[in-house]
Amino acid sequence: MPLEGPARIVQQLTAHGYNAEREAVTLLASRPDPTQALDRVLENTPDETLVIGAKDVERVLDAETESTREIAPPSESKAGTSDSAPATDTSRKTEIDTAGQDPTASPGERTTDSPGEAAVDAVETGGFERAGDRSQRDIAIRGDMTGESTGTGEYRDFIAVFRDRLDKLSSKLSGRVNHRPASSIESMPGGSDVAMIGLVNDIRSTASGHWLVELEDTTGTFPFLVMKDREYVDLVDELLRDEVIAMEGTLADDSGIAFVDSMYSPDVPRTHEPKTADRHVEAALISDVHVGSDEFMADAWNDFADWLHTEEAQHVEYLCIAGDMVEGVGVYPNQDEELDIIDIYEQYEAFNEYLKRVPGDLDIVMIPGNHDAVRLAEPQPGFNEELRSIMSAHDPQIVSNPSTVEIEGVSILMYHGVSLDEVIAELPSEKASYDEPHKAMYQLLKKRHVAPQFGGHTRLAPEEKDHLVMESVPDIFHTGHVHKLGFGKYHDVLAINSGCWQAQTDFQKSVNIDPDSGFAPIVDLSTLDVTVRKFS
Ligand code: D5M
Ligand code: FE
Ligand code: ZN
Numbered sequence: 001m002p003l004e005g006p007a008r009i010v011q012q013l014t015a016h017g018y019n020a021e022r023e024a025v026t027l028l029a030s031r032p033d034p035t036q037a038l039d040r041v042l043e044n045t046p047d048e049t050l051v052i053g054a055k056d057v058e059r060v061l062d063a064e065t066e067s068t069r070e071i072a073p074p075s076e077s078k079a080g081t082s083d084s085a086p087a088t089d090t091s092r093k094t095e096i097d098t099a100g101q102d103p104t105a106s107p108g109e110r111t112t113d114s115p116g117e118a119a120v121d122a123v124e125t126g127g128f129e130r131a132g133d134r135s136q137r138d139i140a141i142r143g144d145m146t147g148e149s150t151g152t153g154e155y156r157d158f159i160a161v162f163r164d165r166l167d168k169l170s171s172k173l174s175g176r177v178n179h180r181p182a183s184s185i186e187s188m189p190g191g192s193d194v195a196m197i198g199l200v201n202d203i204r205s206t207a208s209g210h211w212l213v214e215l216e217d218t219t220g221t222f223p224f225l226v227m228k229d230r231e232y233v234d235l236v237d238e239l240l241r242d243e244v245i246a247m248e249g250t251l252a253d254d255s256g257i258a259f260v261d262s263m264y265s266p267d268v269p270r271t272h273e274p275k276t277a278d279r280h281v282e283a284a285l286i287s288d289v290h291v292g293s294d295e296f297m298a299d300a301w302n303d304f305a306d307w308l309h310t311e312e313a314q315h316v317e318y319l320c321i322a323g324d325m326v327e328g329v330g331v332y333p334n335q336d337e338e339l340d341i342i343d344i345y346e347q348y349e350a351f352n353e354y355l356k357r358v359p360g361d362l363d364i365v366m367i368p369g370n371h372d373a374v375r376l377a378e379p380q381p382g383f384n385e386e387l388r389s390i391m392s393a394h395d396p397q398i399v400s401n402p403s404t405v406e407i408e409g410v411s412i413l414m415y416h417g418v419s420l421d422e423v424i425a426e427l428p429s430e431k432a433s434y435d436e437p438h439k440a441m442y443q444l445l446k447k448r449h450v451a452p453q454f455g456g457h458t459r460l461a462p463e464e465k466d467h468l469v470m471e472s473v474p475d476i477f478h479t480g481h482v483h484k485l486g487f488g489k490y491h492d493v494l495a496i497n498s499g500c501w502q503a504q505t506d507f508q509k510s511v512n513i514d515p516d517s518g519f520a521p522i523v524d525l526s527t528l529d530v531t532v533r534k535f536s
Pocket of ligand 1: 288324332333370371421481482483507508513
């Protein structure tokens with residue numbers, strides 16, 4: 001097959017089970033006869049080599065030009081002969097769950113043994129090539145705030161960020177209610193119909209079991225009473241402090257309070273129609289790798305990486321990693337007792353080695369999580385230069401938490417997910433639980449904000465703008481953090497929480513969190529159907 005530049009070279013190298021540094025590919029592509037040069041390199045690179053670097057290319061090609069001596073005989077196809085080769089483990093289990101039809105079933109119920117022989121053969125013969133035409137790849141990042149932090153931590157920043165939140169989310173609600181500012185509601189005559197859009201400032205139950213919800217806008221606060229026997233009282237259970245809602249009601253005689261008739265969240269319009277890719281192309285959505293932890297599941301990760309080299313994974317062209325690349329240091333009390341690698345830089349170096357095992361021709365996007373070495377407060381900027389240079393395998397795009405990545409027209413909102421702990425803690429279990437993390441994600445979609453509550457478990461950094469508002473509706477919402485796999489659709493938005501690559505930690509044991517480890521949800525971007533692969 002003729003070479004058509006670097007893309008083809010990468011395809012050929014990965015088909016033979018190698019990953020390649022960018023410089024190596026450039027060097028090969030610049031040869032007068034790249035095909036012949038590539039063949040030479042493939043024949044003469046030792047089997048143990050996982051990544052072909054510029055040095056390897058130079059060594060082989062220099063030997064060819066500078067000496068007349070015979071070059072070592074061609075080695076056998078890499079995949080069949082080396083430990084580091086992809087997909088030779090036929091005992092691996094592969095779980096397939098099609099199309100998100102039953103996102104609530106527990107993953108283990110659908111496990112099927114699949115020897116995957118065909119896929120292994122494809123790699124062993126070196127015949128496999130990623131199916132897609134790389135020229136059709138298209139990836140754009142929106143809302144990356146790396147390098148744009150404006151926060152100084154001063155009081156006025158808090159005012160600015162809440163003002164911006166209210167502005168942005170009011171615009172989603174103002175068509176639905178005839179709202180007035182808090183200050184003018186106070187001066188309306190008793191019995192008037194009133195509506196207000198504001199941040200939830202306080203939620204209290206009254207002695208008689210009703211609910212008092214205080215809303216705040218830029219002019220002040222106003223209390224709304226939700227009567228316990230009204231049908232929408234159920235919605236009070238879902239409220240979090242600092243989220244933006246609209247309330248409609250009737251003013252009491254003394255105009256000091258309003259009795260609520262209806263309430264609205266900014267929400268995802270029911271008419272939302274997700275966009276899809278024009279061709280069959282897939283993205284693997286994962287998170288919480290936790291390299292450096294004693295519990296990091298290296299075998300499962302390697303099986304996943306190997307599988308990506310097989311024909312079964314030929315349509316997977318994108319890999320999104322939603323935070324917690326490494327276990328970090330000092331994240332939780334007594335965490336050091338469960339560290340395999342204690343130095344944070346060494347953790348990232350090890351992570352990079354694991355990243356090298358995935359095919360070099362994937363497009364990779366990563367955001368940080370709460371275990372990563374960036375500021376804890378959200379939005380979290382993408383990693384600093386030093387960490388970026390360590391995590392350079394396959395040249396990933398590293399962006400802030402949260403960020404939106406638009407892949408071939410499909411927008412994926414990536415958010416690590418720390419606020420999910422809070423949503424799960426505060427809402428009744430049928431609305432959000434660790435077993436159904438996607439339902440907690442539905443709440444964030446409804447509130448159009450990835451971390452509404454300030455001053456709780458989720459640390460928020462005040463910025464001039466509220467980067468955590470979902471200004472536009474994503475087609476896919478991808479989170480991690482709670483280490484549970486779950487997915488489903490909310491008003492046609494696909495919500496996926498992606499599980500983890502870390503077995504149960506002592507802390508998780510103590511609080512009965514049973515993580516879903518070693519799963520990779522794969523989304524077909526042309527249909528938004530989900531297939532879950534199990535590698536543990
Ligand atoms: O957190 C993974 C999940 O476990 C997430 O739901 C938080 C919870 N977790 C884990 N360790 C702790 C401690 N020590 N305190 C409170 N909550 C915890 P991750 O941050 O991804 O490890
Ligand atoms: Fe995590
Ligand atoms: Zn986390």
